[in-house]
Amino acid sequence: MAKILLVEDDLGLQQLTQDYLQSNGLDVSVLERGDEVFEYLEKNHVDLMILDVMLPGKDGFSVCRQVRDKFSLPILMLTAKGEDFDQVIGLELGADDYVIKPAEPRVLLARINALLRRGQATIKPPEELQFGDLSIDKTSRIVRLKSNEITLTSHEFELLWLLASNAGEVLSREHVHQHMIGRQYDGLDRTVDVRVSRIRKKLGDNSDKPYRIKTVWGQGYLFVSDAWGM
Secondary structure (H helix, E strand, O other), X not given: OOEEEEEOOOHHHHHHHHHHHHHOOXXXXXXXXXXXXXXXXXXXXXXXXXXXXXXXXXXXXXXXXHHHOOOOOOEEEEEOOOOHHHHHHHHHOOXXXXXXXXXXXXXXXXXXXXXXXXXXXXXXXXXXXXEOOEXXXXXXXXXXXXXXXXXXXXXXXXXXXXXXXXXOOEEEHHHHHHHHHXXXXXXXXXXXXXXXXXXXXHOOOOOOOOOOEEEEXXXXXXXXXXXXXX
């Protein structure tokens, strides 16, 4: 399920757009202020952003410029004016497409799907992840914490990479088990739990009250992106 960030301060339009896109299989999070976008993207994985031009805190053009300096996700801008001047500025600042408000829902969905398909064809998955003092290099399979290399087994590395690649998102025990073990979770197998425990110990997490790789009761595991220092 593609993760969409909708930045729109019109609450009515925001709710209608979110409901429509979610009913068509997209996972939509919302923000109302432009000055909250960059911090959100630093902490959450987003596949595509829908960005209104007129926003409190920071306008959409400024947000687009700031985001494009660091992130490569597709940006679809919304403009109520429909003026060539606004559209050209948005594209020059790094937006991938624009839609004039009020956008017809099916047109908006078609534009989103086109950008997502294009992104899947051109964007390579990351080969290195960095969270404060923790770095995880998939190519060399080296993990470092405060410049100290951490020795992990192959299974432990794959599990850490899975959790870190979905930082900030709770992954169900069933999902992790299926990914790591290759079969459905039967409710009894503790293999993944044991591996998580070993990773915590090697990465200096608190075994009694873990704060870096949390167990969310009844839901699964959560890799906390801002719990690694710096």
